[in-house]
Amino acid sequence: MKVALLGAGHIGQTIARLLQGSGDYQVTVMDKNEAALKQLAAQGLSTQTVDTENNAQLAAALRGNEVVVNALPYHLAIPAAHMALEAGCHYFDLTEDVAATQEIKRIAQGAKTAFMPQCGLAPGFIGIVAHHLAKSFDTLHDVKMRVGALPAFPTNALKYNLTWSVDGLINEYCHPCEAIHDGDVIAALPLEGLEHFSLDGVEYEAFNTSGGLGTLCETWDSKVRNLDYKTVRYPGHRDLMMFLLDDLQLKNDQEALKAIMRKSMPATMQDVVLVFVTVSGMKNGVLLQEVFARKIFAQRDGDQPLSAIQITTAAGICAAVDLFREGKLPQRGFIRQEEVALPDFLSNRFGMAYQQSRQVESIG
Structure with a gap:
């Protein structure tokens, strides 16, 4: 091909x-x-x-x-x-941009070829996992999706290094965030909805960012009570980003902020990707919760060291292309991430990168 x-x-x-x-x-x-x-x-x-x-x-x-x-x-x-x-x-x-996805969906109408945006980590793999867990419930209550691409060794006040595109980073920090709250589709504010949790003995914070849900709000509209996506960072990051974007008004001069970050914030190949999905609802008359939690680490061995975000993002889009080539996805029109079966993804030669990650057994 x-x-x-x-x-x-x-x-x-x-x-x-x-x-x-x-x-x-x-x-x-x-x-x-x-x-x-x-x-x-x-x-x-x-x-x-x-x-x-x-x-x-x-x-x-x-x-x-x-x-x-x-x-x-x-x-x-x-x-x-x-x-x-x-x-x-x-x-x-790999786009996380909501407006771009809507336009690509429009382009795909009546097309003889297939159009599948959002094939990375979030949106992408996280939506495949959430949809797989959600569809096993008789009545769905809450779907919470949390993803972080984090430096393994944070040393600055933001507790962050550039692990991927600074353009995408600032974009998701500045645009309204789709969610379902009490059964209604809403637009939540970015950087709001702050929460804290611990995983494997490490403390994290999570907050609203744009784009991570992909098309799940449309897919699960009227079928779930609450559904949301939040980006995971180390504690304190959100407050400093709000200071930069809101107090210093750099959300109105995003190019200046990007230039500052590129100049002063080193990139790192030593990162970790955290994937954390919880789904609750009714099964056979019993209220249950199911959790999918993984950590994917950078690969430092070999001639081509790979960061965790490189591994997870590339695995997502390569698996999508491969499953399409194998005829396991629609062959024309718009394809949603949730049309990918999680078992197919994880057994795919590229998607196996997520299988080879470390499954987190205990949630605190």
Whole structure:
């Protein structure tokens, strides 16, 4: 299967190596960053210099491919999806942006090809898990989804290092958050809804951020009492981000905030991804709760060290593409994450990255 992979960043590079290494995909990595492409070419990957923000150039580059895998910043998701439609390609991406997903859903109406956005960690895997647990209940009460991509060794006041796109990070901190509260779909404020919990003896906080639910509010509307998604951080992070975004009004100058963070906050490859889902409701007349909790750690061994966020994000989109190729997903139109069966995902050669993680046995 011929794949055009858009984006040669850390996540894009990992996706390229996984798909090409499987032997079932001919991957061409497309980006305007020639230095990043040169690195990939040295590893034996096919590359093509393309200005991914130039629609005409992108459309021409996509022709002849079967699948577009988009690992570009979230603001390029809509044009990339339009160009994939024009080129007659199936489309997969990692966007957490709600507006982009709604537009891609519109693009997919009547399309002869498939469009599957939000194929990463959150949205993505977290929605697959939540839907799998939720559908086993006779009556559904509460679905709580918590995800954190955290430095293993926090040293600054924010207790955070850049583990993924700063554009995506600030975007999810600044936009309204979908949720279901007392049976009604609502728009919650980002950074609100602060809560604390402990897992494996470590203290965490969680708060509202945008995009993590994917399409679950639509899927479970009128079928669940409460459903929400929150980002997990170490205690104190939320208050400092509110100071930066609200008190200093940097939410109105997001480019300045991003520049500050890129300049002053080092990236790290030593991270941990926390996935924590709790679902409660009635089964056979009994009130029950089910929990899915995992920690995925960075891989430091080998020639290509991988951060936990690289592993989990790349595994999510590669598994989606692979399950599609195997005919285990719809072959046209808009595909929701919850259409992926969790057992299929976890048994997939790419999705197994989540199986090989450490399952957390005790919740405090």
